[in-house]
Amino acid sequence: MNEVILYTVLSLTGLGVLAAAIIYWVSKKFAVQEDERIDKLEEVLPATNCGGCGQPGCRAFAKAVVEAGTLEELHCPVGGNAVMKQVAAILGINAVERDPYIAVVRCSGSFEYRKKTNIYDGASSCKIAATLYSGDTGCAYGCLGMGDCVDVCDFEAMYMDEKTGLPVIIEDKCTACNACVKECPKDILELWPKGKKNKRIYVACLNEEKGSTARKECAVACSGCAKCFEACRYDAITVTNNLAAIDPEKCTLCLECVETCDVRNIITANIPDEKIKHATEHRIRLEERARKKKEEEKLAAQAAQQQNGDATAQA
Numbered sequence: 140m141n142e143v144i145l146y147t148v149l150s151l152t153g154l155g156v157l158a159a160a161i162i163y164w165v166s167k168k169f170a171v172q173e174d175e176r177i178d179k180l181e182e183v184l185p186a187t188n189c190g191g192c193g194q195p196g197c198r199a200f201a202k203a204v205v206e207a208g209t210l211e212e213l214h215c216p217v218g219g220n221a222v223m224k225q226v227a228a229i230l231g232i233n234a235v236e237r238d239p240y241i242a243v244v245r246c247s248g249s250f251e252y253r254k255k256t257n258i259y260d261g262a263s264s265c266k267i268a269a270t271l272y273s274g275d276t277g278c279a280y281g282c283l284g285m286g287d288c289v290d291v292c293d294f295e296a297m298y299m300d301e302k303t304g305l306p307v308i309i310e311d312k313c314t315a316c317n318a319c320v321k322e323c324p325k326d327i328l329e330l331w332p333k334g335k336k337n338k339r340i341y342v343a344c345l346n347e348e349k350g351s352t353a354r355k356e357c358a359v360a361c362s363g364c365a366k367c368f369e370a371c372r373y374d375a376i377t378v379t380n381n382l383a384a385i386d387p388e389k390c391t392l393c394l395e396c397v398e399t400c401d402v403r404n405i406i407t408a409n410i411p412d413e414k415i416k417h418a419t420e421h422r423i424r425l426e427e428r429a430r431k432k433k434e435e436e437k438l439a440a441q442a443a444q445q446q447n448g449d450a451t452a453q454a
């Protein structure tokens with residue numbers, strides 16, 4: 140009996156050793172040699188594995204960069220230009236500088252402006268709520284306020300403001316990793332160029348209803364009145380589906396549009412009120428000049444018409 144056990148143990152051990160040897164040999168023989176630069180790149184990347192670069196983690200980003208051999212299409216928003224310079228140095232290629240971005244909240248409909256029209260008592264998740272209904276206020280475009288965006292932020296760069304019911308981005312913590320943008324079922328969050336000296340403006344509304352309907356739903360909704368569009372001398376504003384939007388590429392931050400919005404839904408960041416006041420005064424002067432010019436042209440045209448009439452009568 141003891142011999143049977145002994146032989147069984149010995150033969151199983153022998154089989155185990157043989158299998159290990161085969162596995163070792165196969166792993167050596169068919170090993171895929173990874174480019175050693177991938178390890179070096181991984182060391183300089185922020186190791187947040189947030190996916191903000193569009194890859195499923197920092198190592199995947201390092202592999203993608205090595206395969207691409209160029210940084211034209213690849214950028215780590217968390218590491219920013221400083222880290223990308225180190226990446227370029229490891230690869231021996233040119234760095235590509237990008238303007239820093241930040242997440243912005245495109246909804247101003249706080250509790251005070253957007254009254255509740257029904258009660259939701261389901262799971263506290265924007266994603267789940269969005270599959271069930273359009274929200275507990277009249278506005279189907281606004282923030283649902285349950286903070287899914289805050290939950291996915293790995294950088295503690297957001298919080299839900301209890302007074303407004305809206306998320307707030309903490310400027311110096313946001314890495315523009317895009318996690319909140321992807322998470323929000325209402326597309327309330329958007330990555331926006333941080334701007335020179337962190338100055339930027341954007342329209343904080345996504346409501347596409349017609350003016351009076353939009354304002355019934357939310358007292359500060361964009362009504363699509365197009366006053367901002369008319370004020371912008373740089374074609375930076377469009378009004379589509381009753382909703383104004385600013386193109387950050389075209390906006391020169393002249394600020395002349397800001398006070399044309401009667402509900403002040405053109406949000407400014409890091410811009411002193413004094414500058415907005417000066418820009419408004421400048422716009423009013425320009426409008427007055429244009430109005431006078433138009434009047435003079437009209438009078439001149441009327442005078443010319445009168446003269447022509449007199450000449451015809453004399454003939």
Ligand code: SF4
Nearest residue numbers: 265282283286288323
């Ligand atoms: S911004 Fe989007 S994810 Fe964040 S609380 Fe509002 S609806 Fe929810």
Ligand code: SF4
Nearest residue numbers: 371390391393394396
């Ligand atoms: S700040 Fe000036 S350039 Fe920018 S959108 Fe407003 S009016 Fe246009």
